[in-house]
Amino acid sequence: MFKPKSQILLSKARGVYLLLEEQIVKIQLQRSTDPDLLLSFSQLHTSQHTSNTIICIQVFYVGWPWSPLLKRQVFSGPVVTLKVFEDNVLVREFLEEKGNGRVLVVDGGGSLRCAILGGNPVVQGQNNGWAGIVVNGCVRDVDEINGCDIGVRALASHPMKANKKGIGEKHVPITIAGTRVCDGEWLYADTDGILISKMELSV
Numbered sequence: 001m002f003k004p005k006s007q008i009l010l011s012k013a014r015g016v017y018l019l020l021e022e023q024i025v026k027i028q029l030q031r032s033t034d035p036d037l038l039l040s041f042s043q044l045h046t047s048q049h050t051s052n053t054i055i056c057i058q059v060f061y062v063g064w065p066w067s068p069l070l071k072r073q074v075f076s077g078p079v080v081t082l083k084v085f086e087d088n089v090l091v092r093e094f095l096e097e098k099g100n101g102r103v104l105v106v107d108g109g110g111s112l113r114c115a116i117l118g119g120n121p122v123v124q125g126q127n128n129g130w131a132g133i134v135v136n137g138c139v140r141d142v143d144e145i146n147g148c149d150i151g152v153r154a155l156a157s158h159p160m161k162a163n164k165k166g167i168g169e170k171h172v173p174i175t176i177a178g179t180r181v182c183d184g185e186w187l188y189a190d191t192d193g194i195l196i197s198k199m200e201l202s203v
């Protein structure tokens, strides 16, 4: 186990450790649905610290079945949140904006009944400089998405299009798989999982 120079908050969880003070030197995640793991992270997250040298990290989606069909799994950036349900109008609206390296995190309520992200907005997101899109729901046009230079994570693919009523809420706190995600937080996605941090990390 890596020993930090100074303070460390060490989760009991297997293979997961946070190094604190000057920076996060290494983050290691294992896929797990172990409730102790999630508990230890939520305790870390909610515990009160007086020193702002302590960086609290939430683990987001450890153990979730992210679709392996999507190829660009590694990306990071500041978060923009969106909450919709089986409707993709606001998703498209966001990706028409300049991304400036941000990651759009869409809580689609986990619906597996239609796709709230298709190839067209992903191409737009790529062209507008978004770093990635995380969808708690389904995507379609998987081959088109995989041809794009932008990270995309979703639960699954589905051939059906979503509604186009424009219903949803932008920039609101969302809770996905028990983890609250807010605008301005930082998201780090790799092939092991997805992390949400209150602040930018050096990884």
Ligand SMILES: O=C([O-])CC(=O)C(=O)O
Pocket: 088, 117, 118, 119, 120, 121, 140, 141, 161, 162
């Ligand atoms: O048209 C839609 O609603 C979904 C789609 O395939 C795309 O955006 O590329």
Ligand SMILES: [Mg+2]
Pocket: 118, 119, 120, 141
């Ligand atoms: Mg399409």
